[in-house]
Amino acid sequence: MSKIVLPLHGMPEDIIQQQILQAAQQLFQKHGYQKVTMDDVAKAIGKGRSSLYYYYRNKDEVFDAVMSAEIDEIIAEITRMVDREETVEGKLRAYGITKTKIGRKRKVFFDMFETAMNPDELSQYTQRKKVIQKKIRKDELALLNRVLADFSPEDKDSIIFVFTSSLRGFKREFELENSYTRMEPAIDALVRMTMLAIKS
Numbered sequence: 001m002s003k004i005v006l007p008l009h010g011m012p013e014d015i016i017q018q019q020i021l022q023a024a025q026q027l028f029q030k031h032g033y034q035k036v037t038m039d040d041v042a043k044a045i046g047k048g049r050s051s052l053y054y055y056y057r058n059k060d061e062v063f064d065a066v067m068s069a070e071i072d073e074i075i076a077e078i079t080r081m082v083d084r085e086e087t088v089e090g091k092l093r094a095y096g097i098t099k100t101k102i103g104r105k106r107k108v109f110f111d112m113f114e115t116a117m118n119p120d121e122l123s124q125y126t127q128r129k130k131v132i133q134k135k136i137r138k139d140e141l142a143l144l145n146r147v148l149a150d151f152s153p154e155d156k157d158s159i160i161f162v163f164t165s166s167l168r169g170f171k172r173e174f175e176l177e178n179s180y181t182r183m184e185p186a187i188d189a190l191v192r193m194t195m196l197a198i199k200s
Contacts, residue, residue: 017055017065019045025066033063033121067132074102075139082147089195091147096167096187099140103171104180140164151198159197166190 023044027036038059042049056062081098085091144160153159170187174180 013055016045016047016051020052020055020062021066021069024062025070028063028066032118033059033125034118038062064128067128068135070106071132071136071139074106074136075143077102078140079143082143088147088150088198089191092163092191092194093187095144095147096163096191097184099167100171100174100180100183100187137164148198153198153200156198159194162197163190163194 020041024036024041027040027044031040036059038049038052041062042052045051052062056065078095078098081094082091085094141160141164144163145156148156148160167187167190170183170190174183
């Protein structure tokens with residue numbers, strides 16, 4: 001199917017949407033959700049406000065699209081690193097290390113949104129964040145089920161739950177310590193225990 005090109009802009013839709021989301025992300029991070037308007041986003045990409053309404057009905061939809069794009073990028077990066085490995089053990093290790101490293105980088109991204117919000121915005125964002133986290137976990141579960149496709153222990157779901165929950169626990173501990181020096185040894189130990197569990 002050929003891409004739809006808007007006559008007024010002469011650019012493929014996906015390029016314009018990407019510009020909108022990049023501009024909106026930068027504006028939200030810099031000024032906070034409340035202060036940014038659709039006019040601001042339109043101005044940042046050099047378009048009229050009507051161009052934005054072709055893709056998004058309001059600022060909430062733009063914000064949700066920014067978050068969704070961020071999630072897709074996170075999952076794509078983890079998947080790329082996992083798929084480079086040949087063995088299940090290597091894939092689990094790549095998953096754990098990549099997820100933890102990305103979590104460190106993305107924490108700054110998400111923290112910048114929160115620090116610029118007033119209490120009402122923060123409350124709404126907290127609700128949105130729960131939806132975001134559920135989507136991330138659903139995508140991660142699908143990836144890990146693919147990694148462990150050749151294994152069929154009765155408690156595979158529980159094993160995956162323990163693996164992912166442990167990684168989240170590691171992340172919190174490393175953040176409290178403000179040090180990630182023990183990250184790889186801890187992940188290696190977790191991968192070894194997970195391999196024992198799925199082979200038993």
